[in-house]
Amino acid sequence: MYLMYVDESGDAGVFTGNNSPHYILSGIIIHVDDWKDSLERIIKYRKMLRDTVGLQTRVELHCSELIRIQKIEEYKAIPKFTRLALITSFVGEMPALFSKGKILNICLRKEALPHCTDFQTLAWSRLIQRYDTYLKKADNSKGIIISDDTGEAIIRSLLRKMRVYNPVASHFNASYHNPVIDNIIEDVFYRDSAHSHIIQAADFVAHTLYRKEYPKGSLKKYGLDRAFNLLEPILLKQASTADPLGIVRR
Template sequence: MQIMYVDESGDNGCSKYGSQHYILSGIVVSEDDWQESLNRMKAFRKHLKDTYGLLIRTELHAAELIRVGKIEEYKKIHKSQRINILKEFVRQIPIIFNNAVIINIVLNKNNFPKETNFQELAWARLIQRFDTYLKKMHKGRGIIVSDDCQDANIRKLLRKMRVYNPTPSHYEGFYNVPVDNIIEDIFMRSSQHSMFIQAADFVAHTLYRKEFPKGSLKKFGLDKIFDELESILLKKASRNDPLGIVRK
């Protein structure tokens, strides 16, 4: 069994006040590696407590480490140290999940019609790539665990794709490839209670920082930290991108 933990960056709307992007990142972990990955995660959290005084029960949230909003405990830690926590976590992800793969979807909204449903499009691409990975790599069945901000439309999308999933042919037209290696609906969990979803949040956020760098944060090297994940990126997810990022 393979478990994909998913989180997002950006919003799925087209409001002029919204983000330019919508990103989904999924970390795929085998059930055989799950306990050992959890043990390594716990050891890393203990390191953060010993080094920065960050309580183990405190949620790790990439955007909040950069600019504190709701997480009061972060206010006790200097910004430079919070940035260090962010960088350390990203560098640890390939070690914590040493046998995992990461699938990334990046939609730049400027490249699509305004009426595009970015959430549905991104999820369709992520589900397709995960199912293809399960089929072609002979990984058996899989489940998806996501931050609980998703809505019923994604549940309906997965159910629909189990019956009808048109896939472009290498020659012409489309052919139907039903999604049949992913079992059950998507399981929704609060990221506060899942260290693995928190890891997916850091993947998605640092990918955002790489794709849409902000000048004021370049001095911290946040536009480069995503590259630390290269060794476990599923590059076969897209032939058109050197890091396997799906963009359309």
């Protein structure tokens, strides 16, 4: 039995120049037998942050807030350099925190896809399909999805549809086959990220992938454009053979 914790970066709307040019989903996949150990390692890391930078364990770790504070008042007591170093530190620890896990990433560049694309449906269908394939290859195991609270009705309908009808183009000819989703149990379970250390970790994965894809000059000196690469040991590279890091882009 596996768990996949999911968070997103960007919005799913058509790019207008005033919103995000991307839509990213990142999922951290953990076997239930490893869940407790991973959680305990995160809590130990959070206690280290409490002791070194004064960030209490109850305070949510939120990547974009560490860069530009808008809501989390506790971050104001931490110097900017320390906050940005914390991002690289946390991401760099993830191969140890989730030593037996895998990370699945979907990254849609809106300008590279048709203007009429439903980015949320496309991204989630790719995530669900790749996760189900992973489960089938992992001794035909079962799994559930736990996500930050977003788009519940749309994703519920999508997953239920894919359990019955999921046409995928053949790699060998012009035909289609129907690999229905049958290893994912129940609908997606939703959690407020403030109450889930692992969803917070998925937020850092998604946001640092965004910073890799769209590097900002003023943040390069902090290494944020390179932080995502620290995850390479646990990336699910089989998700896309077209990308060296396994990032699904279409």
